[in-house]
Amino acid sequence: MLAMKITIFGKGNMGQAIGHNFEEAGNTVEYYGSHDHATDLGQIVIMAVPYPALKSLATQYANELVGKIVVDITNPLNFDTWDELVVPADGSAAQQLQEQLGQSTVLKAFNTNFAATLKSGKNGDQTTTVLVAGNDQAAKDTFSDALKGSPLTVVDAGALKRAREMEAMGFLQMTLAANKKISWNGGWNLIHG
Incomplete structure (x- = not known):
């Protein structure tokens, strides 16, 4: 695999763990x-x-993002109430971003992971699973290839419309952790049986 240049907007826990x-x-x-x-x-x-x-950042860098693979990690929840998603039930933040960035390829990934499981590469005693959804198979393959050699397992979750379910999973995981039903070191994982 050829090394790639990765740009990360965000210097917080998630950005650092992904990087x-x-x-x-x-x-x-x-x-x-x-x-x-x-x-x-x-x-x-x-x-x-x-x-x-997300929207203002995409607007600011719209020209620079033409032709790029843009990975949306957001979970569009109402941060005031922590009780609902703020996108239409038949849509997702990733689909909105793809509409905004028509000349970029948007993928959804990392939103069902917590920073701790990305940093350690482990979710419990299992390898951390990263789900990725998108309409462009070559972009998903490039994304997966860029993570080969990391401790993560990347699983193709299908078309970008699957971001709806991924965002619902991410939202549920965050509310479980916020309500101390699980720790911020846990979360979803796929067990390949």
Whole structure:
């Protein structure tokens, strides 16, 4: 595999944990915060920001994102109530982003993972599973290839419309952790039987 340049918008726990895995796989990673000005974006661009920041970030960098693989990690929940998703029931944040960035390829990934399980590569005693959804198979393959050599297992979850279910899973996982039903070191995983 050829090493790639990965751009991550977001310097928080998720951005750092995701970047760690791309670095483990031999890629170069650049991080940008909300006040930084990004130039020369990588082939894969990770949007490791809260959902409310997604639209403005995509607007700001629309020209630079043309032709890029853009990975949306957000869970579009109502952060005031923690009791609902704020996208239409038949849509997703990722689908909204794809509509906004018509000349980019949007993938949904990492939203069903917590930073701790990404950082350690383990979910309990199992390897951490990263689900990825998107309409472009070549982009999903590129994404998976960029993580080969990391401790993560990438599973193709299907077309971008599967982001609806992934966001619902991510939302449920976050509410379970916030209500102390699970820890922030746990979460969903696939067991290949």
